[in-house]
Amino acid sequence: MTDASADQSKWSMVGKDPWTMPIEKIDLSHPGIWQANEFLPFMERLRLEDPVHYCAESAVGPYWSITKYKDIMQVDTSPEIFSSEPTIGIVDTYDEYTLPSFISMDPPKHDEQRRIAQPVVAPANLKRLEHLIRQRVCNILDELPLETEFDWVKEVSIELTTQMLATLFDFPFESRHKLTFWSDAATAIPGAGVVASNEERWAAMEECLQVFTGLWNERVNAEPGNDLVSMLAHGEATQNMSPMEYLGNIILLIVGGNDTTRNSISGGVMALNENPAEYDKLRADRSIIPNMVSEIIRWQTPLAYMRRTALVDTELGGKQIKAGDKVVMWYASGNQDSEVIDRADEFLIDRDKARQHLSFGFGLHRCMGNRLAEMQLRILWEEIMQRFDMVEVVGQPERVYSSFVKGYTHLPVKLHGLN
Amino acid sequence: MAGLHAAERSSLLLRRTSWYRSALEIKGPRFMVKIKFIEHSGQEHDVETNPGASVMIAAVSNGVPGIDADCGGACSCATCHVYVDQEWLEKTGEINPTEEAMLSLSTDRKDNSRLSCQIQVTEDLDGLVVTMPEFQF
Ligand code: HEM
Ligand code: FES
Numbered sequence: 001m002t003d004a005s006a007d008q009s010k011w012s013m014v015g016k017d018p019w020t021m022p023i024e025k026i027d028l029s030h031p032g033i034w035q036a037n038e039f040l041p042f043m044e045r046l047r048l049e050d051p052v053h054y055c056a057e058s059a060v061g062p063y064w065s066i067t068k069y070k071d072i073m074q075v076d077t078s079p080e081i082f083s084s085e086p087t088i089g090i091v092d093t094y095d096e097y098t099l100p101s102f103i104s105m106d107p108p109k110h111d112e113q114r115r116i117a118q119p120v121v122a123p124a125n126l127k128r129l130e131h132l133i134r135q136r137v138c139n140i141l142d143e144l145p146l147e148t149e150f151d152w153v154k155e156v157s158i159e160l161t162t163q164m165l166a167t168l169f170d171f172p173f174e175s176r177h178k179l180t181f182w183s184d185a186a187t188a189i190p191g192a193g194v195v196a197s198n199e200e201r202w203a204a205m206e207e208c209l210q211v212f213t214g215l216w217n218e219r220v221n222a223e224p225g226n227d228l229v230s231m232l233a234h235g236e237a238t239q240n241m242s243p244m245e246y247l248g249n250i251i252l253l254i255v256g257g258n259d260t261t262r263n264s265i266s267g268g269v270m271a272l273n274e275n276p277a278e279y280d281k282l283r284a285d286r287s288i289i290p291n292m293v294s295e296i297i298r299w300q301t302p303l304a305y306m307r308r309t310a311l312v313d314t315e316l317g318g319k320q321i322k323a324g325d326k327v328v329m330w331y332a333s334g335n336q337d338s339e340v341i342d343r344a345d346e347f348l349i350d351r352d353k354a355r356q357h358l359s360f361g362f363g364l365h366r367c368m369g370n371r372l373a374e375m376q377l378r379i380l381w382e383e384i385m386q387r388f389d390m391v392e393v394v395g396q397p398e399r400v401y402s403s404f405v406k407g408y409t410h411l412p413v414k415l416h417g418l419n
Numbered sequence: 420m421a422g423l424h425a426a427e428r429s430s431l432l433l434r435r436t437s438w439y440r441s442a443l444e445i446k447g448p449r450f451m452v453k454i455k456f457i458e459h460s461g462q463e464h465d466v467e468t469n470p471g472a473s474v475m476i477a478a479v480s481n482g483v484p485g486i487d488a489d490c491g492g493a494c495s496c497a498t499c500h501v502y503v504d505q506e507w508l509e510k511t512g513e514i515n516p517t518e519e520a521m522l523s524l525s526t527d528r529k530d531n532s533r534l535s536c537q538i539q540v541t542e543d544l545d546g547l548v549v550t551m552p553e554f555q556f
Contacts, residue, residue, distance in 0.1 A: 077495045077517070107520065114524055122526040123554035355489045355498075362495040364520060371556055 011059045018042040023050055027058045028065055028330060028403060029090050034304065035401045043067055043333035052317035060090050063307075063326035064319075069337040069358065071317055072329045075308055077363040079106055082308035082327055084365060089404060090307050090328060099186065099205065100244070101252040107364060114368065116237045117249045120228045121372050128226045129168065133376065136163045137383050144415055149394055152411040157265040161258060164376055168257075169215070169250075170227030182208040183258040186251050209247045216246070228253065257369050260302040261376055263400075263407025267300030268292075268377065270411065273393040275347045282349060286385050292349035293377040298357035299347050304332040304406045306361055331358040332406060390416045452545045456483045456501075459553040468540055474511075474549065475499040475536035485551040492536035497521045498555040499535045504548040511538045511547075527552045 012032035018041040026042055033039045046053045046067045053065040066072050075082045084104050087093050102113035119125065140160055144150070158180070166176035181194075185204035188194035195201040212229065219225060220233040232238045232246070241249070272279040282288060308327045313320065321327060335358050338344040342352070360367035367373070384391065395412035451467040454477055458464070468477035478486040478499075490496035494517045503511050508531055514522070518537045522528055535549065 073490070073493055073495070077493060111520065111523060118524060119526050123556050124526075353491075355487055356491055360489075362490050362493065364524065366496055371554070 009059070013042065014038060018045050024054070024056065026053065026065075027055045028333075029055070029058050029060050029063065029328070031401045031403050034403045034406060035399045037399055039304075039332065040336065043330060043336065047333060047337060052319045052321075054319065061092075061326070063090065063328050064316075064321060065333075066316070066327060066329045067333040067337075068317075069334040069340040072331065072334040072358055073362060074316065075327060075329050076306075076361055076365075079364055081311060081314050083311050084110070084306075084308060086309070088306050088308075090305070090326065099248045099251055101248045103252060103256075103365065110364060113245070113249075114364075116235075116241070116245075117232075117253070118368055119235060119237075120231045120253075121369050123371050125226070125231065126372055126375055130375065130379065132167050132226075133164055134379050134383065136160075136167055137379050141383055141387055146415050146417050149412055149414050152269055152391070152413040153262075153266050153408050154410075157262045157408070157411075160265060160376075160380065161262040164261070165254060165257060168228050168253075168372075169212075170225065170229065171215070175211075178208075178211070179254055180258065182251070183254045186255050205247065205251070208251065209243060212246065212250050213243065253369070256367070257372065259400075259405045259407060260369075261373050263302045263405070264297055264300050264373065264377055265380060266397075266408040266411050267302070268296040268381070269391050269413065270393060270397060270408070271296060271299050271347045272391075278347060278349045279390065282381075282385065283389070286382065288350050289381045289385075290374070290378055291351070291354045292381065293374050294354035294357065295347065295349050295351055296377065297359045297373070298335050298341075298354065301332040301335050301357075301359045301406055303359070304403055305330045306365075329358075329361075331361070334358045387418065388415050389418050392416060450542055450545075452477075452540050452542060452547070454478075454540070454544070455546075455548045456485070457548065457550045458485050459551055470540050470542050472540055473536045474501070474538040474540060474544075474547070475534075477540060478535060485555070486535060487555045488536060490536075494518055494521060494534060494537055497525055497534060500525060500527065500552050500555055501533055501535045501549040502529055502531045502552065503533050503538075504550070505531060507544070507547050507549075510543050526556060527554070 009030065009032065011027060011030045013027060013030060014032040014036045026046060028039065028042060033042060046065060051068045052071060053067065055065060056062050066075055083106050085106055087104050102110045105113065137160065140156065140163065144155065162176050162180050165179045166173055171179060182204055184194045185201050188201060190197050190201060195204065215229045216233050219230040224230055224234040272282065282292060305328045308329065310321050310323050310325045310327055312323050336344045360370045392414050393411060394414045397408050398410035400407045400409055450470065452470055454466050454468060454474065456464040456466065456478055464483045466477055466481040466483065473492060475486060475488050475492055479488055487498035489498045511533060514533065515537060518534050521534060522532050525532065
């Protein structure tokens with residue numbers, strides 16, 4: 001909850017000149033420049049002058065920054081050199097309270113577990129949920145006031161994401177805010193607001209397991225339904241999961257689809273406001289929406305990075321990376337790399353090959369929910385365009401204090417109806 | 420541009436984008452290979468392409484729908500999934516370990532599944548028939 005101007009940490013880059021400061025001091029891991037939205041020129045300098053960059057001292061210890069599209073691809077597609085264990089966050093977690101989930105596992109364990117969970121978000125299943133998701137989107141949009149300022153993040157991005165999660169799990173609708181709480185608790189740093197201690201966090205996870213076990217028992221004895229719990233309970237590969245495996249999968253699905261989708265919803269509104277010519281293109285031709293959705297996800301890059309750990313000594317971009325080193329793939333930088341993406345610094349909703357972005361990662365860990373995320377955003381924008389001429393940003397946005405989750409905490413808007 | 424062959428024109432266009440670099444190994448005039456792509460709906464697309472590029476490039480550069488190829492041929496997205504007609508399977512070559520790993524995560528995997536970016540077009544493949552899955556995932 002720190003405000004950028006109050007970001008007094010000695011590690012903060014806020015206010016430093018990205019082009020003249022000593023390059024070895026550039027540290028992208030500190031949240032300050034992300035909240036202040038000043039990260040772009042730092043990344044640009046690294047791409048130009050030191051694309052595989054070693055930061056020897058930071059609040060999270062030494063680490064490598066990988067900033068170019070092709071180098072990121074290389075790291076992402078070499079799991080035998082760059083491991084996802086023990087964690088994909090920049091901070092090492094040595095804590096018995098972390099739930100095992102396949103996002104931070106290497107093959108073969110990763111592949112076995114992902115194969116179990118994957119069918120629930122496969123496009124064929126999503127198709128069956130589309131109608132219900134559209135109804136929920138319509139309900140929220142129909143309740144919004146015209147010509148009155150409100151917070152898009154709270155009223156739409158968070159509410160919609162929460163409702164969509166509830167829809168996907170066919171979770172009791174009145175208790176849907178529990179899903180958001182469990183998601184926040186699962187990723188929370190104890191003491192930073194959501195939970196006070198690891199014990200408290202674990203209590204939240206136990207509650208989550210209890211509630212979802214109830215749902216499982218209810219559905220395993222009923223006819224197979226279209227929701228994710230029913231699919232897991234009736235699925236050949238999943239019906240014999242252990243409780244911890246079940247919980248791990250549920251939490252990964254909740255967490256994976258929470259902040260990311262939420263911030264893509266906010267990010268799209270912001271990008272269209274900053275690029276009025278693109279908003280005009282959208283008004284003129286709504287068939288651009290699927291392409292625009294990919295461009296929004298590139299532009300927003302809801303997860304700024306994924307971290308790997310080198311298993312062996314290796315070379316990348318002429319630099320010697322040692323076994324055990326932390327390696328951070330900055331998707332937010334690779335997505336701006338004009339060597340691979342034409343006019344990468346422009347938001348173009350009708351761009352060619354819009355799907356060619358790094359926001360979902362690549363390789364074995366490529367986002368499992370990517371089709372779900374795209375479907376949600378597509379439906380949302382189809383329905384927004386049915387109702388509103390413009391979602392106008394009318395004040396300063398506030399951004400998340402994190403170098404991992406890239407997004408908004410507040411976005412004041414006013415809606416203008418179709419004339 | 421008028422004197423250029425259609426394939427050369429499209430390869431000139433492709434030259435501007437680095438992710439198609441693998442398509443540019445091709446030099447000189449050559450024998451054109453015919454490939455038939457069949458969408459899940461049954462809709463057929465016949466294309467002619469140069470040996471040397473991949474089957475994925477042949478589809479994308481000829482505007483065949485149903486192949487997303489998000490990673491541009493790096494064998495790391497599995498959105499170029501096709502089913503190879505049984506009689507052609509052997510001629511398309513071995514599945515490499517990375518391709519096997521990506522395919523093994525697919526929900527629509529079949530015995531004749533391949534990632535089309537990993538099949539190199541050769542003159543032996545003239546007449547190749549591949550079918551697309553309902554969704555790329
Ligand atoms: C725009 C929205 C989203 C973005 C930008 C995003 C981003 C990512 C990224 C970058 C990864 C790669 C992790 C890695 O390489 O280590 C990932 C993995 C994952 N995502 Fe998403 N995600 C989004 C939406 C979702 C949704 C809606 C779900 C819910 C089902 C989801 C579930 C997952 C899961 C389960 C993984 C782990 C895959 C694995 O390790 O094999 N994501 N996501
Ligand atoms: S294009 Fe990505 S795997 Fe073939």
